[in-house]
Amino acid sequence: MSGERGRCARRRAWFALPVALALSGCITVPPPVATVAAPSNPRAADLDHLAYAGPPSAARAAMAQVAYARADSPYRLDAGDRLRIVVYGQEGLTNSYSVDAGGAVTMPLIGTVKARGLTPAELAHAIAAKLRAGYIREPYVAAEVEAYRPFFILGEVTAPGQYPYVPNMTVESAVAIAGGFSPRAQKGSVDITRTEASGPVRATVPLGTLLKPGDTVVVSERWF
Incomplete structure (x- = not known):
């Protein structure tokens, strides 16, 4: 009987030893750590992909870089x-002219001259060529933009619509002209549609992007 009591006492002592050591600081138990497994598909972590099922932000940035790399290219009329077209020595021809919906300007003597897609210098050359063909022997023509075509801003801004273009204007300044963002606007980036020589191009761009005349800016509604 006494032997059985001894064995029980020894078992209790061995059981109490780790508890005593832990309480005395000899055994340290690391705190629990929360871990999150990385998704098997990296695109699943991209909020753009989750919200819109579209290309991830890196791809969108690449699209914007390709679409707007030619921001400093010569200005094309539309x-x-x-x-303001000046024909030196010909006051009847020197005047302000607008590019019509068909993409042409109409002048005395020579009628319509295609302007869409041309630079002002190329248009001046085309006008001189028409004047030289039976009207003026050696015409000297200069053309410059007097007022740019407007830009358009749509979506989540206070006052969407059409506004005059100002040189060196950015998306951010265009939003300010339209009264600022609405409370539900997505403010990190916008969509811009721009007409290039190859046709309309659309890209998602940051607010510091330079605009061009005729651009259409769309401010999207945020999802959360």
């Missing part, structure tokens, strides 16, 4: 531009 409907809505107003030009």
